[in-house]
Amino acid sequence: MTVSVKPTNFIRTKISDQIKQGQVEEIVTRFPPEPNGYLHVGHAKSICLNFGLAEEFGGRCNLRFDDTNPEKESQEYIDAIEEDVRWLGFEWSELCHTADYFDQLFEWALHLIRNGDAYVDEQSAEEMRANRGTLTEPGVDSAYRDRTAEENEALFLRMRDGELPEGAAGLRAKISMAASNVNLRDPALYRIRHISHPRAGDQWCIYPTYDYAHGQSDAIEGITHSLCTLEFEDHRPLYEWLLKRLPVPSRPRQTEFSRLELEGTVTSKRKLDALVQNGHVSGWDDPRMPTIAGMRRRGYSPEGIRLFCERIGVTRKPNTIELQVLEGSIRDDLEGRAHKAMAVLDPLKVVVTNWDQDPLELDVPHHPGRPEFGSRVIPFGRELYIDRSDFEPEPPEGFFRLVPGGSVRLKYGFIVDYEGMTKDADGRVTEVYVRYDPKTRSRQDQSGRKVKGTIHWVHEESAKEVDVRMYDRLFSVTDPGSYDDPVPLINPDSLITGKALVEPVLGALMPDTYFQFERVGFFKQDPESRDGHIIYNRSVTLKDAWNKKK
């Protein structure tokens, strides 16, 4: 819940200037994912940019499924994308599908053909590749390049009518096989695919390419600013070439920005898909995945992800964001949002030897800084558990938790003084004995005593047992994306499961609440949780200056 001033960037500056100078009245953007996979953190950047800009300047932003290639697309992805965009906190002006423009796109293809700007090529894919030339040598004109408009139209109609098999022919823009920009060497506009489309069904057996469909779809929707990543920069001349030759209702402009690169993560859909298909993760929403669904399940908040997108900025510069920026953004947001409670992950029994009464009920706020979050009751009694790491028989320099001969405060409870311990045959501590100081009850302490350390605990009798899943980075290298096959680089400790003893509130099913296990980290219940079987996912640890010093 950090309040921040939105940082500026070159696109925002440009739009602001255009509005000031009256060049643009209302800005219209769009987020155009292809429904061939789940959205990831890179898409989050684009979503925040497109929807954020529209919001900021009082414009509109559409969600458009760029569904021009039915081979890899499915309804599952369409549904997931809608859910993810909404969850991030954005609402689209219109929900669009490029497939809904297929009729118009087809008419315009005819327009190109009739004007001699497109032709049907019957070269095979291999021939086309061979004749495209290289980066330094021009290509060779197709033998079919100079057909008459009538011939082209007849052939194109036959393509549409299903008379030609896949690969037998394709529609190409007639630009120049000698262009230094290889994207302009008569790019493909339509291809034959005898498969049904998730939305258009079996209505078509020819489908437009991205290059042909995108700009025209932008124009149909009245998009003013068509934002995309840098790899499309070389396509912009083609984008404009088409808009100029077609009777489109508006003139969108494409602006490119650099894509997000995040340390330790892969954002290639192909590689993410491979992780899912080969079972290296439990699914697209595995909490270790950089997908929006994965981050949601892990317990990242939409506001935290949006804060991250603000912090990373938007430029045209290649960039690799450190993981700490993401984690820091999540922590900063969750700090003000999470309910704080106590959980012990590695229990060590503590007996308060001078406690001979019934358990005392302590009223404890869910968030000390936010009384509006309310409070709950925690029992304190004779038998407790603390975290094993909070007791050291032989403390190192600077350790200020519980030690032999020392004192420590049990958070929200009392100061306790060390009395003794027992060990098993291996020398492992089995129990610790302490005496509590009745005059030091939290918020009623008149003893004047000060102790260096405060540790968390749970009351044995009322504690509940839960499962915890602790996640670490999926890959053991910072640049898994630069490997063709990152699977061998998967971090074997990326998921560690365990049990925890928690105070009563944490034992109840509360799937929507963000929690902080005090002194440990932020946690959220996994959707697999059931009444009586609660599973917590660790979203992110707390910063730990002591652990770092060691």
Add this chain to the structure above:
RNA sequence: UGGGGUGUGGCCAAGUGGUUAAGGCAGCGGGUUUUGAUCCCGCCAUUCGUAGGUUCGAAUCCUACCACCCCAGCCA
């Protein structure tokens, strides 16, 4: 060897000819603290890829060079 881009502190990122080069993250030092968390304060680029040049004055203009990224799918 073709075309298109990009180079500001460890990582991001403002800045577009004129005070001491914003800010964030990380780091470091200190304070507060019943979370070694949060919060607060301070420190952290005589220098803007390199070398020249123009100018009273340049990260911002010019020239050359260097490095890195993208492009040869009927993928997007």
